[in-house]
Amino acid sequence: MSVEIPEEKKLTVICRVEAGCLGPEGDKLVARFCGFALDNFERTLPAHIAIKVLPRMDKMLPEMDYQVMGRTLSREQSTKYLELFDDDTDQLEERLNAQLIELINQYLGR
Numbered sequence: 001m002s003v004e005i006p007e008e009k010k011l012t013v014i015c016r017v018e019a020g021c022l023g024p025e026g027d028k029l030v031a032r033f034c035g036f037a038l039d040n041f042e043r044t045l046p047a048h049i050a051i052k053v054l055p056r057m058d059k060m061l062p063e064m065d066y067q068v069m070g071r072t073l074s075r076e077q078s079t080k081y082l083e084l085f086d087d088d089t090d091q092l093e094e095r096l097n098a099q100l101i102e103l104i105n106q107y108l109g110r
Contacts, residue, residue: 004047011049011073011081014065015041015096016056021104029107030055037103044099048085049092064093 015037019026022033034053041051056063066078073081079089 007050008069010047010068011078012052012067013049013092013096014052014054014067015100016054016061016063016065017100018056018063021100022108033104033107036107037100040103041096041099046085046087048082048087051096064096 017030017034017037019030022029034055038051038053041053045051066073066075066081068081075089082089082092
């Protein structure tokens, strides 16, 4: 039996995508790609994780951030949250990055 987790209590992963990942025309594609990626990520994530995919306009911001109930978590805090579900921050980031590469290739028709 799976437990339903309210949306606001899920770990929200904020994944920021740099325009350069989409090639020389990336600045024109990145916003639309983020919507495409969001749709695809939402179908594959575990029930305890929500995701936001945003263009990374500010290079000072990390590529990935974690939040619960709108509050930013440290990596240690996100790791503790994920441990409740037998999940791991490093493995989650690896899965998301691998999927992001696949989605970029799919989006660009490679």
